[in-house]
Amino acid sequence: MPRRPHLSHLTTHVHRRRRLGPLWGRGVVASAALVLLAGVLAGCSPGEVRVDDHDLSDADRATCEALVDDLPDTLGGELRRSVDADGGPGAAWGDPAYVLTCGVPAPADYEPTAECSDVKGVGWYVTDDQLSDLRVDVTPIALSRTPYVELLVPSRYRTDGVDRALAELAPVLEEHLATGLDCL
Structure with missing residues (x-):
């Protein structure tokens, strides 16, 4: 039986929900999977992501740009993507993309x-309607900074990616952003 190539160093490049395991034992199918994986790793990307621009003071824009420069290369196990x-x-990771937007206004429905x-x-802060329906995208807003x-989290990542992504962002947000509203 031929040896499978060692791919442990590539695991962050393959989404955990896409299981390639059963394909490795089937010659032609395995070869096609390797070619596809090589194409993904060679830089094929789903295109640039658009990040909304909000009216920011010069100081806030500079803070946001410094934050974006320090954001991680991966978020929730997904690779960073190009943004328009x-x-x-802002920044984006994965496909469908987690999209971070810096400088968003306070949510209209937020109350102290x-x-x-x-x-x-x-x-x-997350609106109640987004919390109750796991089939919809969720947009938590870091109001304490x-x-x-805001981080748009596609519904696909709701069950395992929301808390992980927010936890991964916390250190860089605390490093770059000032104290905002109190969290109850």
Whole structure:
């Protein structure tokens, strides 16, 4: 039986939900899978992601740009993607993409008595309708830091990716952003 190539160093490049295991034992199918994987690793990407631009002061824009420069190369196990240079300060990872937007306004429905979730020292606010339906995308906003940051989390990642992604972002948000609203 031929030996399979050692791919442990490539595991972060393959989404955990896409299981290639059974294909490795079937010659032609395995070869096609390797060619496809090589194409993905060679730089094929699903294109640039658009990040909304909001009205920011010069100081907030500079803060957001510094934050974006320090964001991780992976988030929730997904690789960072290119964003449209004409958009606002932000970043994207994966396909469908997690999309971080820096400098978003406070949510219109937020009230000081609203609850938010503390994840590693950062308070994230999510509307009740998004919390109750796992089939919809969710957009937590880090209200305990300013300028405010929003992370669009596609529904595909709801069950295992939301808390992980927010926890991975916490250190860089705390490093770059000032204290915002208190989290209840």
